[in-house]
Amino acid sequence: MLQKKTLLLATVAGLAAAALLAWAFAPRPIVVETAPVLLGRYEQAIEEDGRTRLKDRYTVSAPVAARVLRIALREGDPVAAGETVAVLMPVMPAMVDERSAREAAARHLAATANVARAAARIERTQVAADEAQLELQRTGKLAREGFLPPAQLDAGRLALAAAKREVEVALAERQAAVHEQAQAAAALLPANAGARSGQPLTVRSPVDGVVLRIPQASEGTIAAGAPLLDIGDPAQMEVIAELLTTDAVQAQPGGAAVVERWGGPPIAARVRRVEPAAFTKVSALGIEEQRVKVVVDLDAPPESWRVVGDGFRVTLRIFTQRVDQAVLVPVGALFPIGDGGMGVFRIEDGRARLQPLELGGRNGSEAWVRSGLKPGQQVIVYPPPTVSDGHRVEARQP
CATH class of the missing domain: 2.40.30.170 (Efflux pump adaptor protein, beta barrel domain)
Structure with missing residues (x-):
């Protein structure tokens, strides 16, 4: 009985060990990440x-070289078509050095002398015209009495007409000399930053929109074609x-x-x-x-x-x-x-x-x-x- 019991225990132990080994070496499921197959778009x-x-961006620029006044608009301000967005004033004359100032003074003196010369020429041509008038009167009297041929009378008339044209030329030269004198005198005027002479030029918005960018809001001198501001419709x-x-x-x-x-x-x-x-x-x-x-x-x-x-x-x-x-x-x-x-x-x-x-x-x-x-x-x-x-x-x- 003891031998049978021992054999039975050994058999049970062997089967348990075999089952344990089989469980230990059996392949286990692999843990994986899954996702469902969906129906969608x-x-x-x-x-x-x-x-x-912006689809349409408008850059408003200066049409001429000028001095732009301070722009009161700011980025984001709405503007209407035709509204004034900038005001341009004539630029002040450039400053001159000593040499240029002396040259301008000399040109003014030369222009003044030309005016005097033109006045003297007017007097000289006027005298020549008076002389031609008197000569024509004498020639006409002698021609009517038969002492001079008609051709000499015609020559006298032509000489008087030429003398009058010389007077007109002298008058025109004097007028040109006066203008040159005024131009030379203007060059002698000092530059004045506070001057506001001349007619202002207003720059207007081409479309309705808002101000996008202002490159220079302060007053200053700008060249022709310089951008003043950008306008567009957001x-x-x-x-x-x-x-x-x-x-x-x-x-x-x-x-x-x-x-x-x-x-x-x-x-x-x-x-x-x-x-x-x-x-x-x-x-x-x-x-x-x-x-x-x-x-x-x-x-x-x-x-x-x-x-x-x-x-x-x-x-x-x-x-x-x-x-x-x-x-x-x-x-x-x-x-x-x-x-x-x-x-x-x-x-x-x-x-x-x-x-x-x-x-x-x-x-x-x-x-x-x-x-x-x-x-x-x-x-x-x-x-x-x-x-x-x-x-x-x-x-x-x-």
Whole structure:
């Protein structure tokens, strides 16, 4: 009996040890992270930094070189079309050095002498005209009495006419000399910054809008063509972004877009124009890139983005593909399979099953599955290397 009992205990101990070893070396389920397959809207978009700008920006400039009075307007003030935005006054004469002052004084003296010379010439030509008048009278008397031929009388008349023309020339020369004297005298006047002589020139706003920028609000002398202020309508806003040429070919005019990260809710927008010419831009990493400008119009009413101003930084998303009622799977669940396609591990009865997929597209977070999965199924996200087809798995608890 003792031997039988000992044998029975040894057998039980051996079976327990075998069961313990089998349990210890048996494959355990791999804990994995799972995600459900969803049915929703798939969107694929190009995302790029952009900036806002006014559609029509007007730079009001000075038409002539002048002295602009202090501009009372400030950035943000509304202006109406035709409203005076700046007043220009004639510029003060330039300051002269000693040499130039002496030259101006000498020119004034020369002009004064020319006036005197012109006056003397007037007297001389007047005397010649009087002499020609007397000679014509004597010639006419002798011609009527028959002592002189008619031709000599005609010559006398022509000499009188020429003498009168000389008087007119002398008078004109004296008038020119007087003007030259006045011009030379004006050059001697000292420069006076406080002078306000001359008619002011008013500069008016070309359109209704608000003042965007005033380069120089204080009074000062400006050159012709110098900008005085910028005017625009903030309600007419657009967004411009510089896309890579490989992305820009997918942004078609009329395509939907959205403006984000401007400090408020997303704003619906639409692509208006893709410029035809690209340009080279060096990235922050020193890589030369070919980019093209894309212009986008805001579809939302101005009241929803009235705080956005000109030149604000925003994020622009241009949609290139949008599908409703699409089967969606996380991008982290995808991995390449041997035939060059993509696949996932779906969970079926606690085991991982390799599932090839036909994809319609993918973005940064989701993939659109044309065939291979159904909504509601569970897939393994970021499958570990130890997972294989048919391996037991266990979903990680949150």
